[in-house]
Amino acid sequence: xxxxxxxxxxxxYDEAISAEETPRKASKDLFKHLNNMGLDELKERQKTAEKTxxxxxxxxxxYSDKGNIDRLWPFDLIPRTIEASEWKQVTLGLxxxxxxxxxxxxxxxxxxxxxxxxxxPEEVVLTSKDYRPESRGMKLKHQSWACICGSDLVRNDDGxxxxxxxxxxxxxxxxxxxxxxxxxxxxxxxxxxxINIQPMHQYTYELLKMxxxxxxNDTENPEVVVLTPxxxxxxxxxxxxLAHEMGVELVEGSDLIVDDNDCVYMRNIDxxxxxxxxxxxxxxxxxxxxxxxxxxxxxxxxxxRAWRAGNVGIANAPGCGVADDKVLYAYVPDIIRYYLNxxxxxxxxxxxxxxxxxxxxxxxxNLSKLVIKPANESGGYGxxxxxxxxxxxxxxxxxxxxxxxxxxxxxxxLNISTVPTLCxxxxxxxVDLRPFILHGEKSYVTAGGLTRVALVKGSLVVNSSQGGGxxxxxxxxxxxx
Amino acid sequence: MLSRVAERLYWxxxxxxxxxNTARLAQVHSQLMLDxxxxxxLSWHTLIEITNNEDFFDEHYDAKTEKNCCxxxxxxxxxSASLMSSLWWARENVRTTRDTLPRETWIYINELYLxxxxxxxxxxxRSKRNTLLEQIIRSCQAIAGMLDGTMSLNTTxxxxxxxxxxxxxxxxxxxxxxxxxxxxxxxxxxxxxQFESILWANILKSVSAYFMYRQAVHMDxxxxxxxxxxxxxxxxxxxxxxxxxxxxxxxxxxxxxxxINESISELQALxxxxxxxxxxxxxxxxxxxxxxxxxxxxxxxxxxxWFHPSISQETMQQQSQ
Numbered sequence: 001x002x003x004x005x006x007x008x009x010x011x012x013y014d015e016a017i018s019a020e021e022t023p024r025k026a027s028k029d030l031f032k033h034l035n036n037m038g039l040d041e042l043k044e045r046q047k048t049a050e051k052t053x054x055x056x057x058x059x060x061x062x063y064s065d066k067g068n069i070d071r072l073w074p075f076d077l078i079p080r081t082i083e084a085s086e087w088k089q090v091t092l093g094l095x096x097x098x099x100x101x102x103x104x105x106x107x108x109x110x111x112x113x114x115x116x117x118x119x120x121p122e123e124v125v126l127t128s129k130d131y132r133p134e135s136r137g138m139k140l141k142h143q144s145w146a147c148i149c150g151s152d153l154v155r156n157d158d159g160x161x162x163x164x165x166x167x168x169x170x171x172x173x174x175x176x177x178x179x180x181x182x183x184x185x186x187x188x189x190x191x192x193x194x195i196n197i198q199p200m201h202q203y204t205y206e207l208l209k210m211x212x213x214x215x216x217n218d219t220e221n222p223e224v225v226v227l228t229p230x231x232x233x234x235x236x237x238x239x240x241x242l243a244h245e246m247g248v249e250l251v252e253g254s255d256l257i258v259d260d261n262d263c264v265y266m267r268n269i270d271x272x273x274x275x276x277x278x279x280x281x282x283x284x285x286x287x288x289x290x291x292x293x294x295x296x297x298x299x300x301x302x303x304x305r306a307w308r309a310g311n312v313g314i315a316n317a318p319g320c321g322v323a324d325d326k327v328l329y330a331y332v333p334d335i336i337r338y339y340l341n342x343x344x345x346x347x348x349x350x351x352x353x354x355x356x357x358x359x360x361x362x363x364x365x366n367l368s369k370l371v372i373k374p375a376n377e378s379g380g381y382g383x384x385x386x387x388x389x390x391x392x393x394x395x396x397x398x399x400x401x402x403x404x405x406x407x408x409x410x411x412x413x414l415n416i417s418t419v420p421t422l423c424x425x426x427x428x429x430x431v432d433l434r435p436f437i438l439h440g441e442k443s444y445v446t447a448g449g450l451t452r453v454a455l456v457k458g459s460l461v462v463n464s465s466q467g468g469g470x471x472x473x474x475x476x477x478x479x480x481x
Numbered sequence: 482m483l484s485r486v487a488e489r490l491y492w493x494x495x496x497x498x499x500x501x502n503t504a505r506l507a508q509v510h511s512q513l514m515l516d517x518x519x520x521x522x523l524s525w526h527t528l529i530e531i532t533n534n535e536d537f538f539d540e541h542y543d544a545k546t547e548k549n550c551c552x553x554x555x556x557x558x559x560x561s562a563s564l565m566s567s568l569w570w571a572r573e574n575v576r577t578t579r580d581t582l583p584r585e586t587w588i589y590i591n592e593l594y595l596x597x598x599x600x601x602x603x604x605x606x607r608s609k610r611n612t613l614l615e616q617i618i619r620s621c622q623a624i625a626g627m628l629d630g631t632m633s634l635n636t637t638x639x640x641x642x643x644x645x646x647x648x649x650x651x652x653x654x655x656x657x658x659x660x661x662x663x664x665x666x667x668x669x670x671x672x673x674x675q676f677e678s679i680l681w682a683n684i685l686k687s688v689s690a691y692f693m694y695r696q697a698v699h700m701d702x703x704x705x706x707x708x709x710x711x712x713x714x715x716x717x718x719x720x721x722x723x724x725x726x727x728x729x730x731x732x733x734x735x736x737x738x739x740x741i742n743e744s745i746s747e748l749q750a751l752x753x754x755x756x757x758x759x760x761x762x763x764x765x766x767x768x769x770x771x772x773x774x775x776x777x778x779x780x781x782x783x784x785x786x787w788f789h790p791s792i793s794q795e796t797m798q799q800q801s802q
Binding site (some may be wrong): 237 | 737787
């Protein structure tokens, strides 16, 4: 009796088990291991994994009315597998996309050719909440505006990957991707011995190399720092993790000062030390109280001056969120064609813009079939999933859209793929995938990414703040047999 | 090294030292309670007094019961000086300086935190309290040993040493003050006399110096000699003198230390002085007060030199109490 024989039938694309109820190519060896262990052993190992996570203190913070709660990172033992040859194609598509988006951002803050050529309506860009006039006129080394991108991919029932959104502002999750790998190596060492799984821990070296490459100063060893809002931020764990792995300082706003010559320094016990590159994990709005929110105590007064003077590199650059707007998303295929003269290698999900008259009518009439997204929220907040919504929720969104059409986009509900997940037995649960893409002097894509899984049966919401979990992602090199 | 990181490392070491000392203090105190005659005014509340928690206690508790006193000192998260608060802060400080410390530091501290958090109800129960305190002490020793065994002599280690040394010296002076409290009791001097050796033996135990004292000082245990031993024995790691030397060693290789060096020299001069000791008089207490003041001066100079060079002293002591 094989584990996969009990796997429930359903109509979605499953990442591991094909319609014929046998493991797909990339999952064959994995299932050999799972069957060797058996369900009881798997459950034991799941417990070991959870204990390891508690011991390593891998946690994330949930904001709630009752204050902030530190929760242990939810992890499911059964990995998601992808064939290396398929991943290579995805990688090319992601690099292509980020390259085009960076050219777009540089254009928007300079000549605005794409607007003049009427590829994108001006108001879509200039009314975006993340358009920053303060960044106008800036030209960056390697056009590295969005240096670190965490794109959300989903696989639809046609078996194809789609980009759901581009996270260009301060994407998070990469430390969890790496920790998932550490945990799964600890609890399933045999599998790593037998299966060709691409390693992923070189990410932090690649990140440091990329950050060094955007330094505007001609120093041999650029001083790189990670700027965090502090311990109360939900991603603090990740900020500390990345700084540690790169061997650079983790700083808070109050550790940095900008002097009259527009140079950035950090406060050390023996005085001030010059900083060349800042990997900031703070939103634009809090970055510099001289320019943006005056009440920000997280930022560094004068940072924008220093950046504009070309004395410090900031990753991601202020204002790059303009390309990470859910309305603009609809135009990314056009952006790729315009700047690169290439066809997009990864598809977009069809997107209706509520600000367009014909789309507006369609959306209002078909609310119950669509997913409605606010143009500028992250973390799965303020989302409406039409087929699952109550009449009351549908009415609320109908009103919201009519009040402010620019603020909403709609997409058809996708039948996103599932992965076997350890419950009482193995059951299918929906997943997405967030790979991380670096763009500096060179481009780099992680081997796999963070697979997030909706642990609740039938649920499509994968966010950890809302009952989502995660899995290790294995990119598998198949051996010729 | 970042000023902020230096500050947190310094406090991390202080908290670890403080957790161990507080646990030991509570443990020894409950032993002492069993030995002392009823007429000696020794209560659970003495613990609150030694640790300077009277104001907090008066504000938050009614009766000076064993349960209340133990909870205020050990488990109460609202008391910024409780063992649990120190542990919480120690853990936060590791979390924010993780990148400068051996990986085990986080694992050990986190483990201890999870343990105490799970068992904190045991602080209420006399029969279980000691077991938990024992575990806490052992964990703190493991952490200190791990750091000694895995670090190199770098700036991180130096700030940890400074924190350990100053907290240890401060705690030793406070514990001696318990002795001073009894010495100063005029009316009951006669009655205390017969319990004197038990009292001072317990003070030695609470800084885990009993064994070393026995080996080094071959005579009966009395106030004068215990005080001398704990204040200026050069060989005892927990003596105030040794703590001062430890600080000076580290300070010598850190930047901008002219002022701090002077203050440490003053502290050393104070330690070398003949310690006043007189039954029925507060002179010992006053002397220990001077020592604590001098420690506090050194602490403030750490701030003005390394942690917050240009910011006024009131705003900067968010972590101290």
